[in-house]
Amino acid sequence: MSTLKPTVSETDHIQGGNSASIEIVEFGDYQCPYCGNAYPIVKEIEETFGDQIKFVFRNFPLQEAHQFAFRAALSAESAGLQGKFWEMHDALYENQYRLADDLFEELAETIGLDLEKFKTDSASDAVKEKVENDFESGIRSGVNGTPSFYVNGTKFDGGATDLYQMLKESTE
Amino acid sequence: MLEKGATAPDFELNATPDQKIKLKDFKGKNVILAFYPADWSPVCSDQMALYNEMLKYFGKYDAQIFGISVDSVWCHLAFEQDRKLHFPLLADFEPKGKVSKAYGVYNDEVGESKRALFVIDKEGKIAWSYLSPTAVNPGADGILDALEELSKK
Numbered sequence: 001m002s003t004l005k006p007t008v009s010e011t012d013h014i015q016g017g018n019s020a021s022i023e024i025v026e027f028g029d030y031q032c033p034y035c036g037n038a039y040p041i042v043k044e045i046e047e048t049f050g051d052q053i054k055f056v057f058r059n060f061p062l063q064e065a066h067q068f069a070f071r072a073a074l075s076a077e078s079a080g081l082q083g084k085f086w087e088m089h090d091a092l093y094e095n096q097y098r099l100a101d102d103l104f105e106e107l108a109e110t111i112g113l114d115l116e117k118f119k120t121d122s123a124s125d126a127v128k129e130k131v132e133n134d135f136e137s138g139i140r141s142g143v144n145g146t147p148s149f150y151v152n153g154t155k156f157d158g159g160a161t162d163l164y165q166m167l168k169e170s171t172e
Numbered sequence: 173m174l175e176k177g178a179t180a181p182d183f184e185l186n187a188t189p190d191q192k193i194k195l196k197d198f199k200g201k202n203v204i205l206a207f208y209p210a211d212w213s214p215v216c217s218d219q220m221a222l223y224n225e226m227l228k229y230f231g232k233y234d235a236q237i238f239g240i241s242v243d244s245v246w247c248h249l250a251f252e253q254d255r256k257l258h259f260p261l262l263a264d265f266e267p268k269g270k271v272s273k274a275y276g277v278y279n280d281e282v283g284e285s286k287r288a289l290f291v292i293d294k295e296g297k298i299a300w301s302y303l304s305p306t307a308v309n310p311g312a313d314g315i316l317d318a319l320e321e322l323s324k325k
Contacts, residue, residue, distance in 0.1 A: 065221050065255065
């Protein structure tokens with residue numbers, strides 16, 4: 001059974017209840033259509049289970065297969081440096097159908113980022129390293145495609161819909 | 173299926189229409205063999221697409237990866253170009269499945285290789301092997317754990 005390595009820490013982006021008993025980690029790619037499909041379901045999971053769950057997103061961009069995936073991940077991390085990781089994360093998935101070179105700055109503007117800082121951060125080694133560290137953590141954790149979910153540190157064998165079903169059954 | 177400690181059977185297979193790969197030429201390097209059923213499975217969960225993103229991590233452990241299936245060189249070529257793969261896919265095509273059989277990972281019923289991984293050490297001995305359910309992409313954590321173990325020796 002594959003387990004999450006390293007475990008969730010303060011360098012992660014975390015949404016939801018900090019003392020939640022269920023911790024969900026998604027390894028995702030902003031250009032992957034399956035992740036795009038999973039996005040609204042994950043939102044629904046968050047709404048349904050509220051503070052019972054803690055949701056973490058780690059980057060797993062398949063940059064050879066998806067030309068915008070890596071830049072999208074850099075954009076989300078750069079937004080994170082201005083405290084708006086989740087705003088960018090959501091905006092990227094909601095606009096996945098029109099990913100293009102000029103979309104990233106447009107979204108940065110829409111969510112109200114300091115554009116100059118966003119551009120500098122997107123090109124910085126530190127942000128690149130964060131994305132690469134996430135990717136390496138995915139490999140070491142046995143990610144075999146995106147999205148891959150981990151529930152309380154163990155790889156979940158299924159997609160977002162299966163995850164929703166499992167949570168429903170286990171909290172009933 | 174061949175297990176840890178066995179000598180990896182040598183082979184000579186086409187990587188392109190005019191290039192053959194011989195396993196024994198890779199003595200002194202770690203080698204990863206990824207047998208898989210067929211080219212052209214869906215992208216995001218595709219095992220070869222995943223390994224394609226990991227070449228630099230394999231490189232850190234001085235390891236060369238080869239994908240092997242019974243597809244022909246022309247099919248491999250088209251698949252490599254379509255998916256922008258940067259590592260060789262070998263055609264276990266004629267006689268069909270010969271190498272897969274030598275490693276004990278041929279599925280007679282469907283006439284394809286099983287989904288199986290081997291890590292071969294620098295002396296040509298199998299250091300780790302793993303048979304995955306056909307429908308499950310095994311990822312790369314097992315490969316990296318095995319390579320890490322070898323690097324400690």
